[in-house]
Structure formats: structure tokens, C-alpha cells
Amino acid sequence: MGLNDLFSKKLPKDRPLCGGVTDATDPSAPKTITSQQITQLYVHFCISERVTDKPYSRFTFEIKPDENGILTLSEQLSGISCKADNTLLERVQTIVRDCDLAGNNGVYRVTAGLPPDYQPCDVSISYDSGESIEYTVNNDPDALWAEKLYLLLAEWFSKNGNDSLLPPGENSQVTHLRARILKNGIRTGYFAVSIHNNDPQGISAVKLERTVSDETNNTILSKDYADFPDDYYLTITRIVDKYDLPVKYRISRFDHKKRSFSGHETGYYGMGERPDNEQDSPGLSVSLHLKYQSGTILNIDTAKPSEIQAMTPLLDELSGYLDSLF
Numbered sequence: 238m239g240l241n242d243l244f245s246k247k248l249p250k251d252r253p254l255c256g257g258v259t260d261a262t263d264p265s266a267p268k269t270i271t272s273q274q275i276t277q278l279y280v281h282f283c284i285s286e287r288v289t290d291k292p293y294s295r296f297t298f299e300i301k302p303d304e305n306g307i308l309t310l311s312e313q314l315s316g317i318s319c320k321a322d323n324t325l326l327e328r329v330q331t332i333v334r335d336c337d338l339a340g341n342n343g344v345y346r347v348t349a350g351l352p353p354d355y356q357p358c359d360v361s362i363s364y365d366s367g368e369s370i371e372y373t374v375n376n377d378p379d380a381l382w383a384e385k386l387y388l389l390l391a392e393w394f395s396k397n398g399n400d401s402l403l404p405p406g407e408n409s410q411v412t413h414l415r416a417r418i419l420k421n422g423i424r425t426g427y428f429a430v431s432i433h434n435n436d437p438q439g440i441s442a443v444k445l446e447r448t449v450s451d452e453t454n455n456t457i458l459s460k461d462y463a464d465f466p467d468d469y470y471l472t473i474t475r476i477v478d479k480y481d482l483p484v485k486y487r488i489s490r491f492d493h494k495k496r497s498f499s500g501h502e503t504g505y506y507g508m509g510e511r512p513d514n515e516q517d518s519p520g521l522s523v524s525l526h527l528k529y530q531s532g533t534i535l536n537i538d539t540a541k542p543s544e545i546q547a548m549t550p551l552l553d554e555l556s557g558y559l560d561s562l563f
Contacts, residue, residue, distance in 0.1 A: 256350055257348070258346065258348050259349070262345050262346055263343035266342040266343020267343075268339055268340050268342055273330055273334075274326070274330070274366075275333070275363070276365050277299075278300040278361070278362050278363075279359070280359065280360050280361075281295075281357075281358060282295070282359075282383045283376050283378050284383050284387055285378040285379055287487060290404075290405040295353075296314060297312065297314050298313075298386070300321050300326065308320065309321055310393060312402060321393070329386065332382055332389065333382075338360060338362070338370055338382060339370050341374060342370045342371065342372060344372040344374055346373075347373060351375060357375065357376060358374055358375070360372050379493070384488070404484045406484050407531065407533055409529045409530035409531040410471060411527050413429070413528035414427070414428070414470075414473055414527055415428040415526040417523070417525075418522075418523055418552060418556065419521060419523075420521060422452050422520055423451060424452050425449050426446075426448045426450075427447055427556075443465070445462065445463045447560070447563055448460045463563045476555050476558060477527065480550065480551040482535065482551065483533065483535065486507060486535050501536075504538070504540060505539070509545075509546065510543060511543070515541055518540050518541070521540060521545055522538075522540040523537065523548060524538045525538075
């Protein structure tokens with residue numbers, strides 16, 4: 238089912254003046270959907286530059302059976318497609334449910350003459366029960382549901398051999414790392430230090446230092462030094478990139494609840510789900526500072542349990558590699 242089929246009957250014969258609002262909303266459209274099984278999806282939206290590498294990026298995603306009856310995901314503007322399955326549809330439904338897209342069902346309300354990134358956003362979702370969600374509204378380039386759906390579908394394409402829709406990552410190598418992890422009152426820190434010799438010319442060596450301290454009584458339990466292997470920063474880069482940290486860091490700057498770029502100020506960096514009213518943990522914290530050759534800087538400082546739990550696989554792999562050097 239195409240966009241013209243869905244909405245042509247609602248379009249006015251005369252184009253409205255700039256700033257004029259066209260409202261053809263169906264107030265009787267249900268705002269709840271009982272089925273959880275999506276059969277087809279059509280969405281057309283635009284997302285902001287903090288997610289993509291362009292001032293704004295418009296996408297038209299569709300999931301439906303192809304001419305052979307095979308469930309297929311496509312992005313119409315780029316012309317790419319790949320196989321889909323019920324697992325993908327279930328993940329899409331999770332986003333639809335959590336972001337309450339059914340609450341807009343039946344709405345057709347658009348404003349003429351808005352900037353490109355606010356031009357109409359279209360949603361059409363069909364369910365096995367015969368229910369559907371259909372609406373057209375002014376696009377919100379910072380909409381949480383669009384961001385989540387875009388990332389889900391871009392990653393699905395990537396897993397099926399096409400990386401073209403993935404958000405741009407960091408292409409250069411890490412050149413600096415400083416990490417401090419607090420757990421159960423014990424803080425372990427890893428960082429580069431200069432070791433000065435007694436040579437009158439002031440010759441020094443740069444070493445990797447690991448310091449373990451007991452925060453309950455403010456005492457240092459151990460301090461060790463190790464040489465940097467030739468592939469040290471390359472290995473660090475591979476570990477960090479494996480968990481998409483640069484992309485998640487950039488996207489998480491925006492706090493959807495506050496509608497501001499204050500996400501990092503509250504201790505969230507795109508790894509966890511930001512539970513409501515979550516308090517800092519008194520005995521758990523992470524400080525992870527990285528700098529890339531390009532000049533990109535990631536400064537992560539958090540004591541939020543949900544964020545640290547989501548970061549655990551990354552932290553375990555990172556600390557495991559660092560500990561192996563001593």
C-alpha cells in the first residue's frame with residue numbers, strides 16, 4: 238500500500254498558503270491497538286544531523302512481502318532492500334508500543350511552507366487483526382521513535398551486508414585513554430604517565446599505570462607500570478568501536494524528555510535506557526575519557542546503575558585487555 242493510496246483522499250484540491258494548516262483528522266480512529274503482530278509497515282520521516290552526517294536526512298522505510306511473498310525491508314530513497322522476518326517486526330512493534338504511535342492514529346494535520354526537516358511525516362502500520370495505525374503530521378527531526386526505528390533498521394541492513402544507512406562512526410584511531418572504574422568500594426584506574434629517570438638530560442619514558450585504591454579508607458592498594466605494546470591504541474580503538482561507543486555518545490547528547498542537548502549532564506551516554514528518576518549509585522561509577530586522532534573527544538562520567546550495567550560488556554573487555562598488559 239503506497240502513500241498516495243493512504244492519504245490522497247484527504248489532500249485538499251488547492252494548495253494552502255504558506256503557514257496554513259490542513260486538518261483532515263479522523264477523530265473516531267482508535268487510539269489503542271490490541272494486536273501485537275505487525276504485518277506491514279510504511280514510514281516516511283526526516284531525522285537530524287546528530288544522527289546522520291547530513292544537515293537532515295529523509296528516509297522512506299517499508300516492510301512488506303515482495304512479489305514472491307518474501308517479507309522484505311526496503312528503503313525507497315536509496316533503493317536498497319533485504320530480507321526481513323518476524324523478529325524484526327517484533328522489534329518494530331516494541332518501538333511502536335513504547336513510543337505510543339497509536340496515540341496519533343487518524344491524525345492528518347500539516348502546516349504548509351515549513352523547512353525541509355519539518356515537512357510531513359507519514360506512518361502506516363498494519364496488523365494481523367485488521368487493525369492499523371495511520372497518520373500524517375509535521376515531522377519532528379528529533380522524534381525519539383524515528384531515531385530508534387532508524388537505528389534498528391539501519392543495523393538490520395548492516396547485518397544483512399549493507400552498511401550504507403548506518404550513522405557515521407569515528408574513522409580515526411584512539412590516541413588517548415584514561416579510565417577509572419569504581420566497584421564495591423575499589424577503584425581501578427588506567428592511564429599514561431611519564432616516568433622520569435635520573436639522567437641529567439631529563440630523559441623519560443611513557444608507561445601505562447594501573448592504580449588500585451580502596452575508596453572506603455582512601456588508601457592505595459597497588460600501583461603497577463607496563464610498557465605500551467605497539468598495537469595498544471589500535472586494540473583500544475577496536476574494542477570501543479565494537480560497541481558503537483562514538484555513535485551512541487553523539488546521539489545521546491540529546492535528551493528527548495527535556496528537548497535539549499543535556500543528556501550527558503545527567504550521566505547517560507546512549508548505552509542504557511534512562512529510567513525515570515534514577516539515582517546515582519554511591520558505590521558504582523565509571524570515568525572513561527578518550528581522544529581520537531581526528532580531535533573527537535569522548536568524556537564519559539556516570540554513576541547511573543542502568544548505564545553502567547549496559548556498559549559492562551565493554552568495560553569487561555577493555556579492563557581485561559588492560560590487565561593483561563601487567
